[in-house]
Each structure stands twice: as structure tokens, then as C-alpha cells.
Amino acid sequence: xxxxxxxxxxxxxxxxxxxxxxxxxxxxxxATIVCLYGxxxxxxxxxxxxxxxxxxxxxxEVFLNGREVKGPSRAVGMVVQMPLAFEWLxxxxxxxxxDRFASAVSPASGEQRATTEEMADLVGLSAHDLEQYPSQLxxxxxxxxxxARALLPHPEVLLLDEPFSALDFxxxxxxxxxxxxxxxxxxxxxxxxxxxxEEVLYLADKIVVLSARPSRAITQFIPDLPAxxxxxxxxxxxxxxxxxxxRGWLSGVSPGSENxxxxxPTGGRCRV
Amino acid sequence: MSFRTPLSRGRYxxxxxASIASxxxxxxxxxxxxxxxxxxxxxxxxxxxxxxxxxLQQGLLIDISASAGRIGVAFLVSALLGVPLALxxxxxxxxxxxxxxxxxxxxxxxxxxxxxxxxxxSGIGEGPKFLVLFFGTFFQLVLLVLDDADAVPAVxxxxxxxxxxxxGQLIRHVLVPYLAPQIYDRLRITLGWCWTYLVIAELVAVxxxxxxxxxxxxxxxxxTDLFVSCIVLGLIGLITDFLIKLGYRRFFPxxxxxxxxxx
Numbered sequence: 264x265x266x267x268x269x270x271x272x273x274x275x276x277x278x279x280x281x282x283x284x285x286x287x288x289x290x291x292x293x294a295t296i297v298c299l300y301g302x303x304x305x306x307x308x309x310x311x312x313x314x315x316x317x318x319x320x321x322x323x324e325v326f327l328n329g330r331e332v333k334g335p336s337r338a339v340g341m342v343v344q345m346p347l348a349f350e351w352l353x354x355x356x357x358x359x360x361x362d363r364f365a366s367a368v369s370p371a372s373g374e375q376r377a378t379t380e381e382m383a384d385l386v387g388l389s390a391h392d393l394e395q396y397p398s399q400l401x402x403x404x405x406x407x408x409x410x411a412r413a414l415l416p417h418p419e420v421l422l423l424d425e426p427f428s429a430l431d432f433x434x435x436x437x438x439x440x441x442x443x444x445x446x447x448x449x450x451x452x453x454x455x456x457x458x459x460x461e462e463v464l465y466l467a468d469k470i471v472v473l474s475a476r477p478s479r480a481i482t483q484f485i486p487d488l489p490a491x492x493x494x495x496x497x498x499x500x501x502x503x504x505x506x507x508x509x510r511g512w513l514s515g516v517s518p519g520s521e522n523x524x525x526x527x528p529t530g531g532r533c534r535v
Numbered sequence: 536m537s538f539r540t541p542l543s544r545g546r547y548x549x550x551x552x553a554s555i556a557s558x559x560x561x562x563x564x565x566x567x568x569x570x571x572x573x574x575x576x577x578x579x580x581x582x583x584x585x586x587x588x589x590x591l592q593q594g595l596l597i598d599i600s601a602s603a604g605r606i607g608v609a610f611l612v613s614a615l616l617g618v619p620l621a622l623x624x625x626x627x628x629x630x631x632x633x634x635x636x637x638x639x640x641x642x643x644x645x646x647x648x649x650x651x652x653x654x655x656x657s658g659i660g661e662g663p664k665f666l667v668l669f670f671g672t673f674f675q676l677v678l679l680v681l682d683d684a685d686a687v688p689a690v691x692x693x694x695x696x697x698x699x700x701x702x703g704q705l706i707r708h709v710l711v712p713y714l715a716p717q718i719y720d721r722l723r724i725t726l727g728w729c730w731t732y733l734v735i736a737e738l739v740a741v742x743x744x745x746x747x748x749x750x751x752x753x754x755x756x757x758x759t760d761l762f763v764s765c766i767v768l769g770l771i772g773l774i775t776d777f778l779i780k781l782g783y784r785r786f787f788p789x790x791x792x793x794x795x796x797x798x
Contacts, residue, residue, distance in 0.1 A: 312693075315693070315697055316697075317693050317696065317697070335693075335696040335697045335699075336697070336699065337697070337698060337699045339697060340697050340698070341693065341694065341697045343690050343693075343694070345688075345690060347690055347691065347694055349691070349709070349712070349713075350713075350789050350790070351712045351713070351715070351787070351789055351790075352712075360695070360698065360708075361698030361699060363704070363708065364695070364698050364699035364700045364701075364704060365699055396788070396789040397789075398789055409694075412694075412698075413694075413697070413698075416698055416699070418697075
């Protein structure tokens with residue numbers, strides 16, 4: 264379980280300290296997908312870097328299973344927007360990249376090989392793809408590779424920093440399905456940053472809406488949608504309504520906070 | 536001709552050869568017509584004859600190998616010190632703060648102006664030649680590699696750190712392999728600069744070397760020898776560059792593939 268309470272995060276600038284994050288409290292239970300939804304430049308990526316232990320210069324704390332996160336570790340992985348590839352390594356060696364930093368696993372062991380192939384299979388990389396260089400793959404395939412590489416150390420939480428935004432519609436949908444499958448199969452938790460309401464609603468077990476900079480959590484809620492998402496879910500009336508409501512949060516209309524209570528934007532009216 | 540469309544290797548080679556042949560033909564015609572003074576601008580034939588004499592009777596090959604040896608040593612030391620220093624500076628800003636002012640300062644001092652100091656410090660043996668070639672490349676190389684290293688996107692290091700990499704592993708497994716093709720290319724460029732400093736390096740008390748041949752040709756007003764030396768230097772540059780480019784494809788097939796795909 265990942266728990267965090269950020270009180271303030273600011274960057275030094277010529278005109279003094281510039282606050283990028285205000286109060287943000289977040290709990291990510293095991294096998295849960297939490298989506299951070301907010302306008303561009305609101306500090307979502309900064310928050311993810313804090314959760315990953317890559318930025319420790321903030322006021323607040325982050326705990327993973329009761330232990331304070333004081334630096335990056337294999338327990339919290341990250342996939343970024345740019346399809347990141349270690350171009351000098353084959354796709355297979357890209358996937359196994361993290362093994363060289365783990366003491367207990369030998370990259371050449373048979374067990375490890377099976378895991379590499381298992382992950383490749385999960386994200387849809389063929390045996391032929393594994394022997395290619397990343398420069399020979401499309402952007403979508405590279406992002407699948409980056410996703411599998413981040414999963415191979417078996418992180419408890421995988422942070423996704425708009426990982427689908429640079430992809431075409433089909434690749435985006437395919438990767439979203441992979442996220443859901445991974446959660447089911449390995450019990451991995453996800454914290455996903457996005458400003459695409461459809462993506463947020465499709466993936467999220469819990470949505471945290473962030474305000475513009477300095478960012479703070481406006482509200483958190485569990486979307487009132489069927490727990491099991493299928494591609495059909497996107498086309499249901501309540502999904503479309505939830506999308507409109509979610510957009511409303513960013514334009515100042517807060518459909519779900521009637522009477523000061525944080526509830527689903529659809530107010531519990533939606534049943535599919 | 537289509538805009539930025541790649542040519543086949545054969546066509547590229549034919550055009551390159553035709554360009555060189557045309558240049559020589561124009562040169563020959565102008566020399567024969569008496570447009571160019573044979574004292575200052577000898578004909579291709581007399582330059583060819585001088586080349587034969589220099590190679591067969593005066594041991595130009597020994598001069599070339601003497602120059603290549605000087606360049607080899609100076610360039611190797613320059614690369615072995617410059618590349619790690621640049622990477623170190625890029626990784627640790629305190630190291631950059633210590634060395635950057637010195638590198639920038641020396642980079643702007645013209646190397647020929649330092650020659651008298653080099654002679655005073657290291658005598659008239661191989662010392663000043665080495666120092667000219669070293670100073671001509673080391674500081675430039677540090678700056679080029681430092682700029683490249685600073686431009687490596689932070690997300691690569693972040694990704695490796697979330698997989699458990701420590702500082703040393705980031706350098707070994709991310710920074711160095713990421714930069715390797717660029718460092719290789721920077722070495723190619725600075726090697727070219729090293730050859731341009733050769734004539735200055737061989738100004739002082741040299742018995743053998745291409746720079747020495749040029750100096751002697753100037754002294755005795757032997758334009759043909761001057762032409763031969765310059766052509767030899769140009770050819771050495773062309774061949775070296777070609778071989779290094781071949782090596783690039785061999786050592787960095789992923790980068791070559793990427794370049795081919797993007798072209």
C-alpha cells in the first residue's frame with residue numbers, strides 16, 4: 264500500500280520559490296489503479312517523481328507498506344510519456360535491463376528468460392521483436408517494450424506518466440487493456456497521470472482531480488461505473504455522462520461535490 | 536534531383552570521382568594554357584612527378600609515419616583524459632565548477648601563441664610537438680563531450696534508478712553506452728583538428744614529418760612539394776574519415792539503422 268501526504272513542493276526560481284504542489288493526500292491500495300486527472304502543467308509529473316523517490320526535496324511524506332520512501336527503488340517503477348528505449352540494446356536486453364541492478368537474479372538464468380518472454384507475451388511483443396533493436400519498432404511497440412521493462416522487476420506500484428498520450432488510438436487502447444490485465448494477473452497497483460477523461464474513467468478504480476498550479480487535490484472519488492471494464496463500457500451512456508462531468512471539474516463546475524461531499528460525478532445515479 | 540532523397544552508393548561514388556576528375560582537368564587545362572604561373576601553381580603532371588620523387592627518393596612515407604605517430608600519441612592521450620573528464624564534469628557539477636573555467640579559458644588561447652611557452656617548458660624535442668597537438672584537441676574535446684553528456688535526457692537515468700541502478704551503474708550502463716556513438720563522432724572530428732595543428736607542431740626542430748616537408752618546401756620555394764604535402768594530408772584525412780565511418784556502422788549498428796530509417 265502506497266500512502267502519501269504532500270504538504271508543499273516548490274522549485275527555486277529567480278523570483279523566489281515557486282510552489283507547484285499544495286496539499287495532496289493519496290492512498291493506493293494493492294491491485295488498484297488510481298488516476299490523477301488535472302490540467303496540463305499542474306504538477307502531476309512532479310507528484311509522480313516524488314512517489315517514485317526521484318525527488319525527495321518536498322514537505323510531506325511517502326510511505327510504501329509502512330516504510331518511508333527516501334529514494335528510488337525497484338518496488339516503484341515508472342513509465343513516461345516518451346517511448347523510452349535503451350537504443351544500444353536489443354529489445355530482449357532492454358526488457359532485462361533492470362536485472363543487472365538486482366543482486367539475486369542472474370540475467371542468463373532459465374527462470375529469468377521465462378519471465379522475460381512472459382512479459383513480452385503480455386504486452387504483445389513477438390519472439391522476432393525481441394531480437395530487434397528498438398529503432399526498428401514503431402512508437403507503440405516501443406512503449407509496450409518500456410511497459411514490459413518496467414514490469415520485469417515486479418514493482419508493487421507502477422507509475423504511469425501520460426504513457427499513452429503520444430500513441431495512436433489503437434495502440435492507446437491496447438496498452439490500456441494491458442494495464443488492466445497486469446493489475447488482474449500480478450496484483451500490481453498503478454498511479455496513472457492523464458488529462459484524457461476517457462482514459463481516466465476507463466482505467467481508474469479511484470480518480471484524484473488536481474487543480475491548476477499550485478496543484479492540490481480538489482476531490483477524490485470512485486467512478487460510478489461497472490468494476491469490470493470492457494471496450495463496450497466506453498460507449499455506454501453513463502460513461503459518456505461521467506466524461507462530461509469529469510471535464511466539468513477542470514472548468515470549475517463540480518458536479519460531484521454537492522453539499523460539500525465528495526461523491527461520484529454521476530452522483531450514484533449510473534447503473535449499467 | 537529530389538530534395539534530401541538519398542543516392543545509391545554507386546551513384547554517390549561516381550559523382551564524387553567525377554568531381555575530383557573535373558577539378559584536376561580544370562587545373563591541367565589552366566596550367567597548360569599558361570593562365571597559372573608554374574612557379575606558384577605547378578601543373579598536375581609536375582606535382583605527380585614531385586610526388587614520385589618525394590615518395591621514392593626522399594622517404595615521404597617516413598615523414599607521414601613520423602607525423603602519424605605524433606598525432607596518434609597526442610590524440611590518444613587527449614581522448615583518454617578528455618572523455619572521462621567530460622563525463623565526470625557532467626555527472627558531478629562540483630567537478631564541472633572546478634574544471635569548466637580552466638577549459639573555457641585555455642580553449643580561447645590560440646595554440647600557436649603557446650608554442651614559445653611549450654618550447655621553454657619542454658625543450659625542442661618531442662615535448663612541444665606533443666603539447667601543441669594535445670592542447671589543440673583536449674580542451675575542445677572536453678567541451679564537445681560535456682555538451683553531449685549534459686544533453687542526455689534525465690528520463691533515462693530516472694528509469695534506470697527506478698530499476699535499482701546506483702551512480703556508478705548509471706554512468707556505466709546508461710551514460711557511456713548512450714553517448715558512445717556521439718563520442719566516437721566527436722573523436723573523428725577532433726582527430727581532423729589534430730592534423731590541422733600538425734604543421735604548427737612540426738615548426739620546431741624537426742627532421743622528419745609532413746609539417747617539416749611543408750616548411751622546407753616554403754623555405755626553398757618548392758611549390759610542387761607543397762602541393763604534394765597538402766594533397767597527402769587531404770588524402771590521409773579522407774581515408775581516416777572513411778575508415779572511421781566504416782567502424783561506426785560496425786560498432787553502432789543500432790545507430791546506423793536508426794539513421795538509415797530516419798533518412
